[in-house]
Amino acid sequence: MFNKEFESMPIKKLRELQVERLKWSLGHAYKNVAHYRQAFDKAGFHPDQFNSLDDMKRVPFLMKQEMRNNYPFGLFAVPMDKVIRIHSSSGTTGNATVVGYTKNDIEVWAEVMARTIACAGGSEKDMVQVAYGYGLFTGGLGVHYGAEKIGATVVPISGGNTERQLMLIKDFGTTMLACTPSYAINVADYVEKNRPDYKWKSTKLRAGIFGAEPWTEQMRKEIETRIGIDAFDIYGLSEVIGPGVSCECSAKNGLHVFEDHFFVEIIDPQTGEILPEGSAGEIVYTSLTKEACPVIRYRSRDITKIYYDSCSCGRTLVKMDKVSGRSDDMLIIRGVNVFPSQIEALLMEIEGTEPHYQIIVDRKGALDDIEIMVEVNEKIFSDEVKVLNNLSTKIRQRMQGVLGVSAKITLVEPRSIARSEGKAQRVVDRRNLK
Numbered sequence: 047m048f049n050k051e052f053e054s055m056p057i058k059k060l061r062e063l064q065v066e067r068l069k070w071s072l073g074h075a076y077k078n079v080a081h082y083r084q085a086f087d088k089a090g091f092h093p094d095q096f097n098s099l100d101d102m103k104r105v106p107f108l109m110k111q112e113m114r115n116n117y118p119f120g121l122f123a124v125p126m127d128k129v130i131r132i133h134s135s136s137g138t139t140g141n142a143t144v145v146g147y148t149k150n151d152i153e154v155w156a157e158v159m160a161r162t163i164a165c166a167g168g169s170e171k172d173m174v175q176v177a178y179g180y181g182l183f184t185g186g187l188g189v190h191y192g193a194e195k196i197g198a199t200v201v202p203i204s205g206g207n208t209e210r211q212l213m214l215i216k217d218f219g220t221t222m223l224a225c226t227p228s229y230a231i232n233v234a235d236y237v238e239k240n241r242p243d244y245k246w247k248s249t250k251l252r253a254g255i256f257g258a259e260p261w262t263e264q265m266r267k268e269i270e271t272r273i274g275i276d277a278f279d280i281y282g283l284s285e286v287i288g289p290g291v292s293c294e295c296s297a298k299n300g301l302h303v304f305e306d307h308f309f310v311e312i313i314d315p316q317t318g319e320i321l322p323e324g325s326a327g328e329i330v331y332t333s334l335t336k337e338a339c340p341v342i343r344y345r346s347r348d349i350t351k352i353y354y355d356s357c358s359c360g361r362t363l364v365k366m367d368k369v370s371g372r373s374d375d376m377l378i379i380r381g382v383n384v385f386p387s388q389i390e391a392l393l394m395e396i397e398g399t400e401p402h403y404q405i406i407v408d409r410k411g412a413l414d415d416i417e418i419m420v421e422v423n424e425k426i427f428s429d430e431v432k433v434l435n436n437l438s439t440k441i442r443q444r445m446q447g448v449l450g451v452s453a454k455i456t457l458v459e460p461r462s463i464a465r466s467e468g469k470a471q472r473v474v475d476r477r478n479l480k
């Protein structure tokens with residue numbers, strides 16, 4: 047354990063610590079962020095009335111849309127000269143959620159990521175190859191700071207460039223790989239197809255910490271047998287802090303949430319009622335220590351369960367299941383969040399297309415494939431092939447630029463997408479992630 051005091055704290059003491067920290071966090075949000083002050087006042091709740099965890103049910107939720115409405119810095123609780131880092135989710139202006147970090151927030155983030163690496167058996171003796179993207183996305187720098195904090199050697203290679211990834215794993219003696227699980231499978235595919243001389247066994251790679259997209263036990267087995275490493279699930283979301291919200295330990299039967307920094311509840315996504323331990327529902331996060339961007343009862347839309355039973359690893363922290371789905375229509379494609387509404391808005395801007403489309407997501411091999419079928423109007427459809435080709439190129443480029451994922455665009459004739467009760471089925475997800 048990286049931090050035995052907090053990771054194996056007696057439950058009673060941990061709950062007392064949470065109450066004390068929640069008092070601070072709720073007060074901090076109320077005092078410094080107009081959005082929270084208005085929402086709390088409207089709900090008839092004042093942070094001074096908070097005395098026990100049971101009082102949390104009186105605190106209003108924070109929705110993703112409210113974060114967007116406050117783009118870019120409306121939810122910041124400290125002056126900008128205290129903010130030393132900005133990260134953001136993908137999306138166009140108004141769609142993206144922007145988060146800021148104070149010096150102390152970066153410290154907390156490094157701490158929880160160091161714990162995550164330790165959970166997967168890492169220490170100062172390891173060399174961690176960070177193949178998550180660096181930039182506004184929280185993955186790369188999150189893992190990077192955590193690996194430095196634990197004293198490991200960091201290889202900040204960022205995503206892509208598989209040939210170079212393989213070379214560094216071999217030449218540098220990388221022991222831990224951090225990337226999306228689908229990229230890990232992609233690397234295994236690449237080796238089998240193109241590098242029959244590459245022997246995983248002759249490298250020092252022994253573990254991987256994989257996150258930023260949902261994955262299955264079957265994918266774990268595949269990674270573990272094909273690469274010959276231990277694969278651990280890590281979880282995080284930029285709204286809460288980035289990677290390091292929770293992670294699997296050696297028991298690999300759930301992800302420990304770092305409860306001294308994040309308070310979690312499971313709610314019924316329809317009614318908002320808090321559900322008992324072991325029920326499937328939407329996980330809701332409240333930050334306990336964040337200064338720049340406190341999140342108070344943030345509705346993640348991720349569906350999971352939580353368990354308070356003890357764990358063989360000795361951690362007393364609550365465990366959450368692997369995320370099994372979403373309570374909204376968001377798609378996660380190659381680690382990028384995509385909402386059908388974003389695609390629809392884009393098509394509306396392009397002349398010649400109809401607002402009828404279908405998004406087909408598939409996973410052929412390791413990586414997600416996205417195909418967007420777009421109906422075009424009669425006039426365009428009767429035009430020559432060149433015009434149609436230009437249109438599909440234009441749509442593809444706009445999608446790539448705005449969403450950050452490349453999609454195959456297929457133009458189809460008017461009224462060819464099946465409609466039921468006048469509505470087309472917008473998303474066909476053929477990935478079998480259960």
Ligand SMILES: [Zn+2]
Nearest residue numbers: 295297357359
């Ligand atoms: Zn454990």
